[in-house]
Amino acid sequence: MKIVFLVHNIYGIGGTVRTVINLAQALSARHEVEIASVYRRLDKPTFDIAPAVRLTPLIDLRPEPDRADADDPLYAQRSRLVPPSEELYLQYSALSDQRIVDYLRGTDADVVIGTRPSLALLVAEYAPEAAVRLAQEHMTHTAVPAGTRAAIARLYQRIDAAVTVTEADAESFRTTTPVSGLRVLCIPNGVPVPAVAPADCSGRIVVAAGRLIDWKRYDLLIHAFARVLPEAPGWTLRIYGSGSEHGPLTRLIRELGVHNSVTLMGSVSPMDAEWVKGSIAAVGSDLEPFGMTLVEAMRCGIPVVSTACPDGPPEILSHGEDGLLVPVGDIDAFAAGLLELIRDEEKRSRMGHAALVNSRRYDPEVIARRYEDLIAEICHERGLPAPGRPRTTAAHRPTGAVVAAARAVANPAGPVAPGGVRRLLGRAVRAAGSRVGLKAAAPSSPTAPATPGRGEPVGGCRADRSGAITVTVDWPGFEDGRAKLVCRARADRRTKVRAALRADGSGGFQATLPTASEKLGEGRWDLFVESADRLHRLRAGVRDLRDLLGIGERTVLLPVRSHVPYATLDGFLALRSWVRDRHAEVADIRVTDDGFQVAGRLVAEPFGTVRPLLTLRRRQPPLLEYQVEGDSSGGEDFHFLLTVDDLVAGRVRAHEDWDLWVGRAGEAGEARLARVFTDLADLKGIQVYPELVWTDETASEPAHDSPPGRTRVRPYCARTNDISLNVVDFD
Structure with missing residues (x-):
């Protein structure tokens, strides 16, 4: 037929x-x-x-x-x-x-x-x-x-x-x-069976996904989560998708001061590997003709908190069994539903299992x-x-x-x-x-030392709790007992790191990246299959990185090594690698009336009785630096109050960038402030910090090439995930 x-x-x-x-x-x-x-x-x-x-x-x-x-x-x-x-x-x-x-x-x-x-x-x-x-x-x-x-x-x-x-x-x-x-x-x-194992619902992430449009009511979800946070420290909300509401939602996150806990992740497809990072799925819509995201989350073993909007959610969810239904448009009720599952891991796990079983009725077959x-x-x-x-x-x-x-x-x-x-x-x-499914050319002779696969090789990834990355290559028809997985440095194409590919017993090939060695230095690496002296670039498959969550808490030794596989914009598999002899991991940044509060951890270097020291260096000439002493409990934690008066008053151009470093007062050496303990290769554009507007009422000084007026100071993540400050004159 x-x-x-x-x-x-x-x-x-x-x-x-x-x-x-x-x-x-x-x-x-x-x-x-x-x-x-x-x-x-x-x-x-x-x-x-x-x-x-x-x-x-x-x-x-x-x-x-x-x-x-x-x-x-x-x-x-x-x-x-x-x-x-x-x-x-x-x-x-x-x-x-x-x-x-x-x-x-x-x-x-x-x-x-x-x-x-x-x-x-x-x-x-x-x-x-x-x-x-x-x-x-x-x-x-x-x-x-x-x-x-x-x-x-x-x-x-x-x-x-x-x-x-x-x-x-x-x-x-x-x-x-x-x-x-x-x-x-x-x-x-x-909705098909996910390509990853189900979630265990033990984490602290709430996940939502869909088009960022008004009737999806992500604003309600963000307001509800803001009310949850005081009773759920450490929990975060990730919202996946794109659409016309991205700007208004970004502003709402800043206004509510929840930028350290709520993130707009952009569009990701497929979503399976993102759902399983969560423990709760959230749907705040005013209406849902069906509710694909509800079923997708359930098929990943995650309970859902959803509004009882027409028409899909009430038919998909069994209230109290595989999720919770709350009144449409009710922020307090939605917050209460989230808290009910946040407070009770056993209930989350039980509902997640029920969601997994009940959602089988939606199998495409x-x-x-x-x-x-x-x-x-x-x-x-x-x-x-x-x-x-x-x-x-x-x-x-x-x-x-x-x-x-x-x-x-x-x-x-x-x-x-x-x-x-x-x-x-x-x-x-x-x-x-343009047909999908045209037959490939006949494979080479079976007596040849290597048989290339059909189409392009696809690389999927799985991270374990130690941060080790296993790459699985799916390439139908491929045979080569001497094949290698190759990581090629993007900054220097002559630098290559190889790992042996071995049959995985299910028709594919596997290799474990040498993440614990010094070979994979800091930077970006493109991944290939090497066969018969030819490189075949890997398309990006499913990347199950759930075990990278919380890896910072498990990292207690130097040097710090962090490796995150990701898909390039054109769909190929790549690796972002950080290797640092000393490292200061930022935890959160908050705006106060006096400036910015910066908190984090200097890995494997407890402060004891020594005070933390934050150094700010201007990137553009003339070079200049400021230093601020902070506080610590004596462990690895640090806390700084960063006032911006000196930064603004001492600026010499309309646009300046300042890089941030953390060290120990009175001692040599320092570490770049950054976020590298993450499952995300690029935080720029995703992690958005609030800005502080400073008004200069004084007369212009000759050293300034810009007139007095309003100045915006905003922390941001660079493409390296390092933290910097942007100082820009409005007028």
Whole structure:
């Protein structure tokens, strides 16, 4: 059976994209599956898609290699087929009308699924009569605009079934938009088994994830966590995602003074390795059409505290068993829910196990079987051939674009716009070339000393409590008993550190990085597989770094060594390494009326009766330094009150940077203040400290090249995770 999903943009992010991919991959085990993406703006999808699933973009808006689609005159004309009430109406055009209709008329799929109302309407009108036509509803039906609902009432009579993701939304659909003879039912979204072991819920991190948009109410979550902190010292909140609320949320974190405990982490995909760092998941939304993040957290063995918002959370969570439901918009109730689990590790663990068990009902295989049952029922009712007959493999079967092009050539008088045949043929070629799952060239002779794998090697990582890093290489078809894992210094490509790769017994290869030796010096390292004197760069796989949390508390000897694997911006595996003979780890920085309070630890160097000494050095010439004595309990801890009057009064330029060092008063030697005991390779832009605004009321001095006025002083993390101060004139 051939199944086609029609999607707005499979290259983007969001719940619909993830759920379509999950379902498509599960169905591809038994069927031919194709995802037709109306738009393509990236070279590859944000989320990985299994090779068995074909990907066919209809409109290519990448700036390279050409702009044929973006420059097409039809792209500048408004859509006549998509209802103007559609949320994304302005993204559709006469070109998308033409491409979608051509594709639907040309497909030979047995099942065609529209994944948003506007696309399902086109499926109803233009998909083949012999195909099963399904409409997926990923948004709450009451949120569908009235104009779109009117079109649904008119055209969904040609749809075989409308599938919602909650029972509540199915009932809302039947009540709000009754369509004679339309089968409306709920099949929830599927979430796969995580690629990492479940969490043990013993840590002190609350995790939230999703788009940073207003109705997700991360502001409520931050307010609630601020109320929790006085009774939960040491706990932190990590919020993953990107969106329009990033700026307002950053300002809120600063205003509430919770910057040492609440962090906006940015977008991370996949999230499995981040969920398992937490002990509690939090969802503060005003509404959730389904709640993918709830299920993702549960599948990682984490209990969830969520608002009882419509529609998903009340159907997903069993209150008191695998999570807690609290009233929508109630900050105090949300804080109380968090505290209930923070205070009781045994309850967290019990609920986490229940979440792991209960969430199995969302396994994509279970969901795929429900779709297969639905399709079989429809085929029986309509007298269509039973599903499941053998199909040509995806790698050799023509796409809808190819079929449409062939028909246009055979019938040039048909309804194709001027130049349309040429466009269809070009699109068919691009579609064929963009398939996911084309067969690789035949491997080299088995008698060769090394057999390269298919595609690119992928490196996953696992850190243990000592900080040791094990890299697992997944490269189907690869064989080489002499292969090495190579770390190459980015600052000097001639410097390489090698570790032997050994078969791991499950088809992959493993190597342990020599993190305890002096070979991996401070800096950034790129990782490769070395085989037959060639280097093959590793793509970044899942990095399970949960055991790096709290490693600073377990580090008691010098020199300090810290190593964090990470994914580069272009998706390759790299390593950030810190090696320091002396080290001052910052714990927190707070703003007071008098300046900044700085607290931390001088590793393996207790102060005893000696006072801590903080030295500030101006990075730009003329060089200048200030020193401030602090306090200590006599152990490794230090505390400083850093006033900024001298820094501001002594500035000689409008923008200055000052580096911070910690030592012992009256003794030689010092250590750079930094944060290297972390699971994050780059804190710059993530760890955001508050700023202090200082107003200069005095007359300008000749030494200054800037006039008197307001000056902003702000601590920040450099790209090395070292702590510095930024002193900038506002005026």
